[in-house]
Amino acid sequence: MTSSPPSAVRLRAVTTVVTLDGPLIGFADSAHPLVALRRGDGIVGVGEVWRGEFRGASRFADAARTWRAIADVAEVADPVHRAGSGLVAFGSFAFADESAATSVLVVPETIVGRRDGVAWVTRISVAGTGEQSADAEREPGADHVPADHLPAETPIGERPRATLAAATLSRDDFVATVGRAVERIRAGDVEKVVIARDATASIPANADRRAIVRELADAYPDTLAFAVDGLIGASPETLVSVHAREASARVLAGSTARGADAAEDAAAATQLATSQKDLDEHEFAVQSVLKALRPHVTAVTASEAPFTLKLPNLWHLATDVELELAEDSSGLDLVAALHPTAAVAGSPTDAALALIAELEPFDRGRYAGPVGWIDQDGDGEWVIALRCARIDDDGMLVAHAGAGIVIDSDPVAELAETRMKFRPIADALR
Incomplete structure (x- = not known):
């Protein structure tokens, strides 16, 4: 309808x-x-x-x-x-x-x-x-x-097999684009900007899309596995969760790959937790969230320092924020205030958005936008559409992955970060 x-x-x-x-x-x-x-x-x-x-x-x-x-x-x-x-x-x-x-x-x-x-x-x-x-x-x-x-339950079909391939931006193109972004940061145009690249695959039009959701949910149980209007993913980043006038948000910014063994993994977490580049990127994201929320809440608290959040494929710097909503605010009002966070756009927001529009040669669509649900009371759960792909009716799949660029970013390292962020979708299609 x-x-x-x-x-x-x-x-x-x-x-x-x-x-x-x-x-x-x-x-x-x-x-x-x-x-x-x-x-x-x-x-x-x-x-x-x-x-x-x-x-x-x-x-x-x-x-x-x-x-x-x-x-x-x-x-x-x-x-x-x-x-x-x-x-x-x-x-x-x-x-x-x-x-x-x-x-x-x-x-x-x-x-x-x-x-x-x-x-x-x-x-x-x-x-x-x-x-x-x-x-x-x-x-x-x-x-x-x-x-x-209960409504009818049907067996889930075999998951479709496909390989993601670079699309609008090749790997070399992405490295060059990140280099241009760093130049603009050094020129003082922005403090941080998130640059994404896209990848595509083709699956049978009649494939059971639930199989992809199940793979993501099983592999990343602590994320929100979602599917809404053809957008399928497993996001680690809660934009805002609202229940009975109380809300919480988790800010993720700054990441590194997991180690090959326990010692290497612990060293990777320690390096992330002490990396000034990643700490600066994370602070940009946290302050962006706090500034956006204050007009819609009566109280807001955030942890003093970020913690390292372990996911199957990488470590993130994370900060949890707790809020009490004003009487006239709902989950969608908070979503509107929060989007886009510095974690998916940059800082200052308007300058970062303008630079993204200039440097990225594609429409992000609903990638990095809010996805979730809302009930009759305005409560709900909203995450940022990350680790996701849009699947059209004809089976064309388009995924995106981005990296937060700051003044001392290494373009080759940022390319490696996007490879990590493509992994959830890539692995779900194997």
């Missing part, structure tokens, strides 16, 4: 407790999965009852206003009261104001979720067009609904 003006749609969502112990991913649609999972828990959506499409510089404000209007008139029966139960829209937004990519909010017909040992099904319809189950009034402690109340 295409988007409608807020006044033209009145949605009804009924959430029911179910018995469900197995994986959630099998409930998603194989061709158009809607997924937000971490360590096996989260939500998957099936079908589409409403879609909102947004473009340009006002895309976040338009989406926030539209969703607020829909949520205000929605009929929601949710005895579960877990993150992701009730009325939920999955969302994915373009990185740049000028992007040709469409930003979307998608409300599924059915959502299957699990959190803290409680599983549920939410069925969503346009109010007045269908009957809803009286089981909606069950409390989480009541007898669970039989398994046949």
Whole structure:
């Protein structure tokens, strides 16, 4: 279903407790999965009852206003009261104001979720067009609904095999582009800029996209494995997570490869933690986040020094930020305030964006844009679309990976960093 003006749609969502112990991913649609999972828990959506499409510089404000209007008139029966139960829209937004990519909010017909040992099904319809189950009034402690109340689960097909190949920017082109970025930093045009390169592959048009999501979720369990409107990935970087007016964000900037053995790995972590180049890059990112959030919160705290976060393929410098939201703010308002962070754009933001538009010979699309979900209360979880790929209906896959460039960046080393960041998608296709 295409988007409608807020006044033209009145949605009804009924959430029911179910018995469900197995994986959630099998409930998603194989061709158009809607997924937000971490360590096996989260939500998957099936079908589409409403879609909102947004473009340009006002895309976040338009989406926030539209969703607020829909949520205000929605009929929601949710005895579960877990993150992701009730009325939920999955969302994915373009990185740049000028992007040709469409930003979307998608409300599924059915959502299957699990959190803290409680599983549920939410069925969503346009109010007045269908009957809803009286089981909606069950409390989480009541007898669970039989398994046949769940939507159909289908076996996940074989994952498609393909090899990523450099696309618009060759490796040499990328090294040269980073060199030009360093020159502009030394000239004082920017303090930091994130330069990305793209890679492509082709998979069968009828391939089961859930297989790629499952590979990413299994390999990177601490990330949010996501699939929204053809964008599939596993992001380590939480943009913002909101629940009951409290929010948290994790800032990642500065990274290095994992070591080949325990000693080498420990040395790599220590080197990252003491690298002035990486510490400076990280501080840019943290200050960008704090500055953006202050108008929308009543309190904000951040750890005094970054910690090293271990992922299967690399170490990151990380800082956690905790917030208390102002009464009139929602998750989408915070997303709008935060994007783009210095971790994916640079600093100062406007100058970095202008330099990205000048140096990168492609449209990033929804790469490095916010992706996640929002519920009727404005709560939700949003990450930055990293370690991801867009898959078109014809099977064309486009992935991106970027590196934060500062004054003492080595272009060859930055190329190596992008290779590490392509690995999650590359490995999922092997």
